[in-house]
Amino acid sequence: xxxxxxxxxxxxxxxxxxxxxxxxxxxxxxxxxxxxxxxxxxxxxxxxxxxxxxxxxxxxxxxxxxxxxxxxxxxxxxxxxxxxxxxxxxxxxxxxxxxxxxxxxxxxxxxxxxxxxxxxxxxxxxxxxxxxxxxxxxxxxxxxxxxxxxxxxxxxxxxxxxxxxxxxxxxxxxxxxxxxxxxxxxxxxxxxxxxxxxxxxxxxxxxxxxxxxxxxxxxxxxxxxxxxxxxxxxxxxxxxxxxxxxxxxxxxxxxxxxxxxxxxxxxxxxxxxxxxxxxxxxxxxxxxxxxxxxxxxxxxxxxxxxxxxxxxxxxxxxxx
Amino acid sequence: xxxxxxxxxxxxxxxxxxxxxxxxxxxxxxxxxxxxxxxxxxxxxxxxxxxxxxxxxxxxxxxxxxxxxxxxxxxxxxxxxxxxxxxxxxxxxxxxxxxxxxxxxxxxxxxxxxxxxxxxxxxxxxxxxxxxxxxxxxxxxxxxxxxxxxxxxxxxxxxxxxxxxxxxxxxxxxxxxxxxxxxxxxxxxxxxxxxxxxxxxxxxxxxxxxxxxxxxxxxxxxxxxxxxxxxxxxxxxxxxxxxxxxxxxxxxxxxxxxxxxxxxxxxxxxxxxxxxxxxxxxxxxxxxxxxxxxxxxxxxxxxxxxxxxxxxxxxxxxxxxxxxxxxxxxxxxxxxxxxxxxxxxxxxxxxxxxxxxxxxxxxxxxxxxxxxxxxxxxxxxxxxxxxxxxxxxxxxxxxxxxxxxxxxxxxxxxxxxxxxxxxxxxxxxxxxxxxxxxxxxxxxxxxxxxxxxxxxxxxxxxxxxxxxxxxxxxxxxxxxxxxxxxxxxxxxxxxxxxxxxxxxxxxxxxxxxxxxxxxxxxxxxxxxxxxxxxxxxxxxxxxxxxxxxxxxxxxxxxxxxxxxxxxxxxxxxxxxxxxx
Numbered sequence: 001x002x003x004x005x006x007x008x009x010x011x012x013x014x015x016x017x018x019x020x021x022x023x024x025x026x027x028x029x030x031x032x033x034x035x036x037x038x039x040x041x042x043x044x045x046x047x048x049x050x051x052x053x054x055x056x057x058x059x060x061x062x063x064x065x066x067x068x069x070x071x072x073x074x075x076x077x078x079x080x081x082x083x084x085x086x087x088x089x090x091x092x093x094x095x096x097x098x099x100x101x102x103x104x105x106x107x108x109x110x111x112x113x114x115x116x117x118x119x120x121x122x123x124x125x126x127x128x129x130x131x132x133x134x135x136x137x138x139x140x141x142x143x144x145x146x147x148x149x150x151x152x153x154x155x156x157x158x159x160x161x162x163x164x165x166x167x168x169x170x171x172x173x174x175x176x177x178x179x180x181x182x183x184x185x186x187x188x189x190x191x192x193x194x195x196x197x198x199x200x201x202x203x204x205x206x207x208x209x210x211x212x213x214x215x216x217x218x219x220x221x222x223x224x225x226x227x228x229x230x231x232x233x234x235x236x237x238x239x240x241x242x243x244x245x246x247x248x249x250x251x252x253x254x255x256x257x258x259x260x261x262x263x264x265x266x267x268x269x270x271x272x273x274x275x276x277x278x279x280x281x282x283x284x285x286x287x288x289x290x291x292x293x294x295x296x297x298x299x300x301x302x303x304x305x306x307x308x309x310x311x312x313x314x315x316x317x318x319x320x
Numbered sequence: 321x322x323x324x325x326x327x328x329x330x331x332x333x334x335x336x337x338x339x340x341x342x343x344x345x346x347x348x349x350x351x352x353x354x355x356x357x358x359x360x361x362x363x364x365x366x367x368x369x370x371x372x373x374x375x376x377x378x379x380x381x382x383x384x385x386x387x388x389x390x391x392x393x394x395x396x397x398x399x400x401x402x403x404x405x406x407x408x409x410x411x412x413x414x415x416x417x418x419x420x421x422x423x424x425x426x427x428x429x430x431x432x433x434x435x436x437x438x439x440x441x442x443x444x445x446x447x448x449x450x451x452x453x454x455x456x457x458x459x460x461x462x463x464x465x466x467x468x469x470x471x472x473x474x475x476x477x478x479x480x481x482x483x484x485x486x487x488x489x490x491x492x493x494x495x496x497x498x499x500x501x502x503x504x505x506x507x508x509x510x511x512x513x514x515x516x517x518x519x520x521x522x523x524x525x526x527x528x529x530x531x532x533x534x535x536x537x538x539x540x541x542x543x544x545x546x547x548x549x550x551x552x553x554x555x556x557x558x559x560x561x562x563x564x565x566x567x568x569x570x571x572x573x574x575x576x577x578x579x580x581x582x583x584x585x586x587x588x589x590x591x592x593x594x595x596x597x598x599x600x601x602x603x604x605x606x607x608x609x610x611x612x613x614x615x616x617x618x619x620x621x622x623x624x625x626x627x628x629x630x631x632x633x634x635x636x637x638x639x640x641x642x643x644x645x646x647x648x649x650x651x652x653x654x655x656x657x658x659x660x661x662x663x664x665x666x667x668x669x670x671x672x673x674x675x676x677x678x679x680x681x682x683x684x685x686x687x688x689x690x691x692x693x694x695x696x697x698x699x700x701x702x703x704x705x706x707x708x709x710x711x712x713x714x715x716x717x718x719x720x721x722x723x724x725x726x727x728x729x730x731x732x733x734x735x736x737x738x739x740x741x742x743x744x745x746x747x748x749x750x751x752x753x754x755x756x757x758x759x760x761x762x763x764x765x766x767x768x769x770x771x772x773x774x775x776x777x778x779x780x781x782x783x784x785x786x787x788x789x790x791x792x793x794x795x796x797x798x799x800x801x802x803x804x805x806x807x808x809x810x811x812x813x814x815x816x817x818x819x820x821x822x823x824x825x826x827x828x829x830x831x832x833x834x835x836x837x838x839x840x841x842x843x844x845x846x847x848x849x850x851x852x853x854x855x856x857x858x859x860x861x862x863x864x865x866x867x868x869x870x871x872x873x874x875x876x877x878x879x880x881x882x883x884x885x886x887x888x889x890x891x892x893x894x895x896x897x898x899x900x
Binding site for chain 1: 426427429430431433434436448450453454455487488558559567568625626628629631634638835836840841844845848850851852854855856859878879
């Protein structure tokens, strides 16, 4: 993040003298650069598959048959096109809903925990809330699908709602498209809420206590301290995290849609990744999958740059 | 200090360069990492023992490890499995398993092909021949000779044309050894029939006074179920489920196949063949009629509303509770649930198959067993020593090992009477029903994919206890014996039609579609549409059925299904030309 180390202001130096004065730092960054190049840039060569009719039997990507933009046409037009666009909407819808809910609840929870004066109790709450983070998605999906099933299959949610006389017939949550985004966001919230608060709690500990003392002297209430000191204190953290998450908007997760999705809810559940899996991996159409991958990368880079730019314009933190 | 730092960085840089280098080298010889420890000179040293088969002999002095990848719904053997130990003691072979359930196999296949690294032996039910066209398997033709893999050669010799496949280089080779329905000698089998049917719980029939099952129709099938549900709304305290549909990813046929049976066609997958011409039936009246009927049955509450959201595991678990009265399925696909009910002694909760058809149609549920093609074991290109792998498969197909794998160990799992006939004691039969015992004493996952000596052995015994008529009947519980007697039948198979001779091209479901072709994409799109619209149509209010069905048919028209039909028809013609 904050690797842009600047030479101290002073007499204007030449490029080489700056290099010479920072040689240790530059040398230290070399292995990391190599790592990045090797694992993030070299694989881009594989993008050539998008312009080929890739067959895995021919191992080398240079001996494949070149087909120009055929795969792009296949992906973005016709039956596939309509489906791919639906999947983009689903991906973004699910991920934005997850993001917004995740953010708001994590910040609120962090603020509340920060106000807790009872040390052991606070730690217990914290531990319990971030425990689900360590469960794998397959387990979480199993829990979710059982909880949302009909009562005779162990569906506790329907059971409770029926006992409270809120509903007469059990609701088939996993068979109704309208609930699916909510289920995704809800499961994500349950799993990641506690974990997401950690970084805010850390940022809060960095706030100078004298600010709170001064506020108390001025007669600030607890709410006012939260609003005028704690929140502004973690504002930069919030903004940086937000910019970083915009790059993840086309990553709505994969497991939950894969495990909980089914034919009935496919209009709301299928995401880009699921599409890539079905038509790319399962049918062995690797070229089509690559096109979808390129599309995702381009959109993500655009979104991050945009968020970064807007944030800069608003006078907030910038990532780059 | 600075110098030290520079040195360190240089070292780091070199390490990363070396890392890249060895990564490139590493892709080809994964077998080395996977622990294949046979000594290369083993085969030359033991020259005298390679004699008959011309392949390296397997012996405990020369231990080898083979990694096997198996698509099966059987589970992996327990770590203390006695046959695992026997393989090691007698042949020096240790197997490391990777077991993939059929519903996950397609994706896993795609990932493995993209990665280009494979286990030594690949046991797949790979209808699209993706491992072959993806260059994952070696041609076995050179091994399949009388002086090399003699037993395997015997196995494939009569069927060379059917089994050989063009991987894309214009030449046909045998890559995969068929795992089922290559018969030897007299066929006594088929007592434990394992294909399609509309299954119905035995107690439903018993309660209805063992009604005649001939001329079954959907209407009669569901009225039997309806009557039972009314009479017994709960089973073991849980609500009774009338009819279950199982169609998770990879098993969509559980929802899409029934119309072809109902209209008197055999299982040809996504098409029905009339007069040698295949066409899809998804948008035809035979399909509409079935789904509309299910829609009405759903309105009566007879169809499980969770059918379309449950996974295969949840489906099996539900069946295993014994409260499901009926379902359309293939016997092998719910074997785990069936076995669990047997293990629990709930024989009356297991099912027999019925064959409902539309009026004027003759049931064609049972077909003559067709030999699997593109299903079974192949040897991968990553395998370090294919000689050893082929030798292993060859040894496994010998009668000696087939008896061990199928019957067990003489004296422990079965006895031989004075006439040389194999038989089991009641205790031995009983322990076969125990799932835990089986995982410690049988290699079911491996056996599922190995080539088998089905039919009869040279000593006249049947390949498996289930095929030995006396043994089959003696193994049955008292309940099942009474049940069969009430119907005047001897085997479960008798509940099905007598299959006519298969057409030469049959079955169309294993015609290979080229990977990434329009036909293959159309086939997937048809499946996707079915999974999207059929559940909605079935669960909808009966008044909405028509509009959903029409929408479904319109969506089908947008798909290039002609390409799919053409590819199947081309496959039919090719088979008529080459197999006839």
